[in-house]
Amino acid sequence: MLNYSFPLTAAIVATFFAAGLVKGVTGMGLPTVAMGVLGSLLSPLAAAALLLVPSFVTNVWQLLAGPQFGMLIRRLWPMMLTIVLGTVFGSMLLTGGRTELTTVALGVALVIYATYTLLAKPLGVSPRWEPWLSPVIGLVTGLVTGATGVFVIPAVPYIQSLDLDQDDLVQALGLSFTVSTIALAIGLVWHGAAPVGNLLTSTLAVISALLGMAAGQVMRTWISPQLFRRLFLIFLLLLGLEMALHGLLRT
Incomplete structure (x- = not known):
């Protein structure tokens, strides 16, 4: 791949295959x-730039596969709007050149997400709270996305609390991730931090991610998604702890 040594290129390809595998089994990740x-x-910052095209392609695929696109747009547009605003604003941290700080923030975000998902009980949001809660959740999600490149906090627990059926839930997550990806791309380009070389490399990584997704969808037929998801979350927890501690030691 462009601008990277062969070992690093192999690591990038393997990472996107593994990430696609997780998405194929669990529908996210x-x-x-x-x-x-x-x-x-x-x-x-470099990782976020590489992520843009594979994330966009795989999440648009997930978004368009469901039957309720129009309904979800009408219901969730305030959240999607504030995701964009928060992400563009939050990307100032990711593009600010403070690598140690953004590494710590990314590690903390992974730890919070993994710990919450492993331990917390599912929430339920009353329909009367949704009109004012959705924009708040979207803004916080956008700020976290812009600062760390991680799309899931607190959007995923919130969307899971909206009493959607399984197909609509998967499509709603695809909508949130697609909007977050577009917003992150806008933020990086706005701050001149998405060089063409990285975008070309990101495009090549799509193939690896799609192969991983296909393998994950096959794997889902013979492995427990719940067990796989739990192991995945434990891995994220340990990885986030290592990143946060490493970043703190470098500050």
């Missing part, structure tokens, strides 16, 4: 795995 692993090999 590609950006989180890719940012977590690549953020430990590269700067979080």
